[in-house]
Amino acid sequence: MSKPIRHFSCLLALTGSVFNTAHAVSFTDPVDGMFDMGEYLAENAYGFLPIPVIITEPAVGYGLGVIGMFLHETEEQKEKRRKLAMESIDGGAQLIPPAVTVAGGAATENGTWFALLGHRRVWKQDSIRYMGGVGFGTAIMEFYPFSNSGGPLQDVGVELETEGFGGMQKLQFRIADTKLFLGVQQFYADSEVRLKNNTGIGSDSFTLAETRSSGLGFNLEYDAKNSFFYPTAGWDFVAEYLWYREGIGSDNDYETFLASSTAYVPIATNWTLAFAVEYNSLTTDETTLPPLAYPDISLRGIPVNRYQGNYTSSYQTQVMWQFTPRWSMSLFGGVGGNSGVGRSNEGASAMFDDMKWAYGTGFRYLIARRYGVHMGMDFGFSEEDSAFYFNVGTGL
Template sequence: MKKPIGNIALVMTLSAFICNMAQASQFTDPLDGAFDMGEYLAENAYGFLPVPIIITEPAVGYGFGVMGMFLHETEQQKEARRKLALQSVDGGAMLIPPAVTVAGGGGTENGSWFALLGHRRVWQQDSIRYLGGIGVGRAIMDFYPWSNNQGPLKERGFEIETKGLGGMQKLQFRISNTPLFLGVQQFYSDSEVTVNNILGTEHTYRFGNTKSSGLGVNLEYDAKNSFFYPTQGWDFKAEYLWYRSGIGSDNDYETLLASSTAYFPIAPRWTLAFAVEYNALTTDESRLPPLAYPDINLRGIPVNRYQGNYTSSYQTQVMWQWTPRWSISVFGGVGGNSGIGEANEGVSTMFEQMKWAYGSGFRYLIARRYGVHMGMDFAFSEHDNAFYFNVGTGL
């Protein structure tokens, strides 16, 4: 099992950096005197929240990167949020979230690297939502097409190298004054895929350049009490995309994603949360690019370790707000996948060999004015373990 070694010094350096910054008045919260980046993000034209990315993802090895999160508001919005934040601990966090831009990149020890830019914005009192992003990079990871089968091939994988660029965008409209949104979305990628070490040999197969282009619709019901760190309420999301040659795709297939999270206060400072996710891919083609297939999405399980035409995951998490600034959590979940290329009967095989993962984490309220919590999760599974820097609850 890989273990997160060699990162203690970096964490200590970041801690010392935060302590030094806290000595400046712009990084001290006027309500409790604690370190806080809310005023800096709001009042500094170039202010951003640095999010370190210490990569321990078993699929790509150890690595490091950094993301910058920029928040955008008008002067009137800033003043309204500032006044509410001075009146109560979570006052500013209850307002409509500001526009958010994220930018950054990173790399890992096996030669994988990425750079991305994303943006989220709302208009007309959160009646219209937009989310978009573009990225470029190179990913080298193992592909396990027989992970759901019994027999000698179950643990047999081969290395795939994917180089290219991609992007997505989503536009949603609120239905009347309800929490329900309907929208449209687009996905596009242009990548070169090479398969190495097939069945333990030196044989290499090059897919060549593959374009994936999809258009689709989405539905979202959002009744959570916070965008950045919800502690009450629930949401539901469904997305259906068609990939067709008529819109620039080299392969014809459809994907469905349905997910939901729910947060229940069970005692003062205690929250119980649940999350479920279901993915389906249907096609008449016998071969698609390896990364087109969905995988089990659980902290602690390597990315793309368990792929299939159908995948699902089920998680629960308990969060304890230890102090007004610090919170800790424990979480656990299971997931399942069908085989790749299986027809409708693959849905039932998805539940035959469930995989598990569990862990714990902590969060610090780093920007109280916006309700932004940042921290780390330590996760374990039967194959590996890893830790992650996260903004939000992690679900």
């Protein structure tokens, strides 16, 4: 058994031992009598929601791990949420979400592994929002620098190993009494990129570069969704712009821009139609950047980093059916496109030259009713690969 797998097997064992300390906490909901972890999360000092990480991502192979989600509230907030949850099936879910901490990691069969720690918190009745996190690990995967060339090299991949650590922070402020937030953010990563040698002769890898990426920027968000953990109505819009410059510690000069939006439209009782759009761009005058700097097509069923480019976009739709108060299922599908990588002469319009599609189905269980936390699995398929994912939330 590899060292990363042993490490996360111990982490899974620890998860079980924490559950064994919660003898006095009920896992049966007092309203509907169903299995529920809401009381455990609220009343147990060490209570957390273990999120299984069973990886079937084609880019890195099969793997496993666990991420724990901790919710933090004051005693007053807990009592208010408990009372509302006793009055209606979705009572506590409509309140301002509690502070959330996530911690854990995973490892896969090809040697890829990661560990992370993240936190989200709000102040002054959700007038100030903060989110930050750190992580470290090793990613071994194929990169396809000519995926949008249309020539004989478009399916030729290069196996790279990227090892390092990084972190991000985001601070946002609500504008008056609106649903609009403005903020600043920071990103930092220190990594070493190695070319894997699969010939069996000599060293198993060759170092290509050691790079630091350091960026500062701003963000804008409009948030009109009816829930943080599992929205069924409303919409949001997010825009982020970051500058990476030598003057703030970066080895490369470039800029990234992200614009995304999701919308949830109730179309009948217990039915929701959802849409999601995402656009990414990277601009630079430099010849090469760290492989993970370039955005990719982000769709369930398409391998991570399979289709990268200076410009990428994806378009998804999803139908969600809440067929019982606890259980829901969904059908989803989408398309995405990418332009060339590096100092390509292709503009953003090249994203639409060869669109890639993906589709799938999923299910969710309302595992913590007083918080509105839904957890389940998605099964995604594309023209080249398939995978399944454990998800908290809608998956969009």
